[in-house]
Each structure stands twice: as structure tokens, then as C-alpha cells.
Amino acid sequence: MIATVQDRSLAEYTTFGIAARAERLVRVASVRDVIDVLARVGTEPLHILGGGSNVLCTHDVRGMVMKIEIMGRRVVREDADHVDVEFGAGESWHDVVSWTVENGWGGLENLALIPGTVGAILQSRAHPQRRWLHLTR
Numbered sequence: 001m002i003a004t005v006q007d008r009s010l011a012e013y014t015t016f017g018i019a020a021r022a023e024r025l026v027r028v029a030s031v032r033d034v035i036d037v038l039a040r041v042g043t044e045p046l047h048i049l050g051g052g053s054n055v056l057c058t059h060d061v062r063g064m065v066m067k068i069e070i071m072g073r074r075v076v077r078e079d080a081d082h083v084d085v086e087f088g089a090g091e092s093w094h095d096v097v098s099w100t101v102e103n104g105w106g107g108l109e110n111l112a113l114i115p116g117t118v119g120a121i122l123q124s125r126a127h128p129q130r131r132w133l134h135l136t137r
């Protein structure tokens with residue numbers, strides 16, 4: 001079972017570095033971990049944290065903070081015109097955009113330098129390109 005830490009400072013997990021404390025913190029590295037946490041959390045408040053670049057903690061956080069650290073990059077499908085790639089939600093968004101550029105795959109390059117993780121970006125409605133992005137895990 002994945003370990004939960006009680007009363008943990010969030011300073012190192014947010015870019016503002018504010019030392020608000022999470023009542024409980026769990027770091028998940030796989031989909032199985034996420035399922036495990038969801039099965040245990042019950043009615044406790046659950047907060048999802050990616051790279052912490054868009055979160056400003058103004059007070060301690062009640063309940064469980066689930067820090068997403070699911071890594072992974074893989075080509076799902078490729079043909080002459082398209083390539084479908086899949087990333088773990090905890091991957092750095094800018095790093096995976098750079099990776100697609102290094103591989104010669106066009107389409108995401110205008111979204112370079114946005115801070116944060118893949119999973120959080122997929123929640124954003126800011127980009128018209130979002131239609132190309134699908135949340136699969």
C-alpha cells in the first residue's frame with residue numbers, strides 16, 4: 001500500500017514555496033497508486049497537485065493532497081502523417097513538448113515554456129489545440 005505522510009509542508013511542491021501544510025500528502029507514481037488512493041480517501045477532501053506552478057496556498061490544506069508523479073512517454077501509433085504519443089500525467093509539459101520537437105513531430109511547439117505537468121495542462125481550457133490532447137491516464 002502506498003505511504004501517506006501526515007502534516008507535511010508543501011513548500012517544496014509549489015513554485016511560490018509557501019510553507020502551508022497538508023494534513024496528509026501522498027505521492028503517486030502510477031495509475032495503480034491513484035486507484036489505491038481513491039479507494040482509501042472516502043469522504044476526506046482530496047486535492048490534486050501537479051508541479052504547483054498555478055497553486056497559491058493561503059492556508060494549511062485539510063484532507064489529502066495527491067501529488068501526481070506518474071512518468072512515461074511512448075508512441076502509441078505512427079503513420080506517414082500522424083503520430084500519437086502518450087505521456088504520464090506527472091511529466092513536465094515543457095520537457096515533453098521539447099521531446100516531440102527533437103523527434104521532428106510538429107504540433108505542440110507553440111505550447112513550449114508553459115510551466116507545469118501534462119496532467120494539469122490537460123485540465124486547462126486555455127488552448128485551442130486542446131482538441132488534440134486527450135486524457136487517457
Ligand SMILES: Cc1cc2nc3c(=O)[nH]c(=O)nc-3n(C[C@H](O)[C@H](O)[C@H](O)COP(=O)(O)OP(=O)(O)OC[C@H]3O[C@@H](n4cnc5c(N)ncnc54)[C@H](O)[C@@H]3O)c2cc1C
Pocket residue numbers: 047048049050051052053054055068089114115116117118119120121122123124126127
Ligand atoms: C509564468 C506562468 C506562465 C503560464 N503560462 C500559461 C500559458 O501560456 N497557458 C496556460 O494555459 N497556462 C499558463 N500558465 C498556467 C499553468 O502553467 C497551468 O495552470 C499549468 O497547468 C499548471 O501546471 P501544474 O502542474 O504546475 O499544476 P498545479 O499548479 O499543481 O495545479 C493547477 C491545477 O490543476 C489541477 N491539477 C494538477 N494536476 C492535475 C492532474 N494530473 N489531473 C487533474 N487536475 C490536476 C490542480 O488540482 C489545480 O487545480 C502559466 C503559469 C505561470 C506561473
